[in-house]
Amino acid sequence: MSETPNSPADVRPAEGYAGDVTPETAWQWVQSGAAVLVDVRTDAERDWVGFVPGAVPLAWKRYPAMDLNPDFDAGIAAAVPAGTKAVLLCRSGVRSVAAARRAAELGVEAYNILEGFEGDADAQAHRNTRGGWRWRGLPWQQK
Numbered sequence: 001m002s003e004t005p006n007s008p009a010d011v012r013p014a015e016g017y018a019g020d021v022t023p024e025t026a027w028q029w030v031q032s033g034a035a036v037l038v039d040v041r042t043d044a045e046r047d048w049v050g051f052v053p054g055a056v057p058l059a060w061k062r063y064p065a066m067d068l069n070p071d072f073d074a075g076i077a078a079a080v081p082a083g084t085k086a087v088l089l090c091r092s093g094v095r096s097v098a099a100a101r102r103a104a105e106l107g108v109e110a111y112n113i114l115e116g117f118e119g120d121a122d123a124q125a126h127r128n129t130r131g132g133w134r135w136r137g138l139p140w141q142q143k
Contacts, residue, residue, distance in 0.1 A: 017100035017110045018085070023133045026087040026113045030054075035085035038076065040099040041117065042066075045091060049118065050134065050142040055089065060099040076103045076110075085109045089133065092116040 011019035021029075029035035037055040039046060042063035051057070056079040059069045069075075076099075080086045086108050088096040093116040103110035117140075119132025128134050 011111065012114070014097070014100075014112065017097070017104040017112065020093075020112045020114050021087060022114055023136050023138055026089070026111070027138050029085060029087060033084075035087045035111070036080045037089060038079055038086050038099075039089050039117075040096050041090050045117075047143055049091075050140045052089065052117075052133065052138070052140050060090065060095045060102075072099070072102065073106055076106060076108055080108050085111060087111045087113050089113045090116050091118050092120055092127070092132070 010025040011021055014020050026035065026037065030037045037052055038058050039052060039055040040058060040060040042059050042061065043057065044063040046057055058072065058075040058079060060072060061067060062069050076086065086103055088099050088110060090096040093112060093114050096112045096116065100110040100112045115131040117133045118127035119130050119135050121127050122129045134140050
């Protein structure tokens with residue numbers, strides 16, 4: 001992918017939302033002020049696994065029932081100013097697709113961050129060994 005933030009070459013086409021981007025592209029957009037990073041994982045995931053400093057915490061589903069967050073629509077509208085992109089992050093890049101679709105329905109230019117925070121599970125069912133925000137060395141913290 002190219003080095004120019006906001007380049008169409010950085011975006012993979014997607015159905016129902018603006019597209020998919022790598023963690024590195026998402027971070028470039030956030031650093032340039034072109035995007036807001038919205039972490040759609042549960043509060044428990046952010047507390048136990050780690051979080052991206054400055055990301056907007058807005059769960060797509062609520063722990064432990066994993067039901068849809070009834071405050072998501074209002075939260076995404078409040079988090080992302082008009083004319084700004086939203087880049088959505090979950091554990092592995094699956095829930096963030098659903099959240100990006102909903103955000104797009106609400107008029108937000110929303111992108112899914114490929115690989116998520118922890119990446120895909122390996123042969124031993126361990127995460128953070130095959131891609132993801134943390135594995136790629138992007139900023140994160142743990143409580």
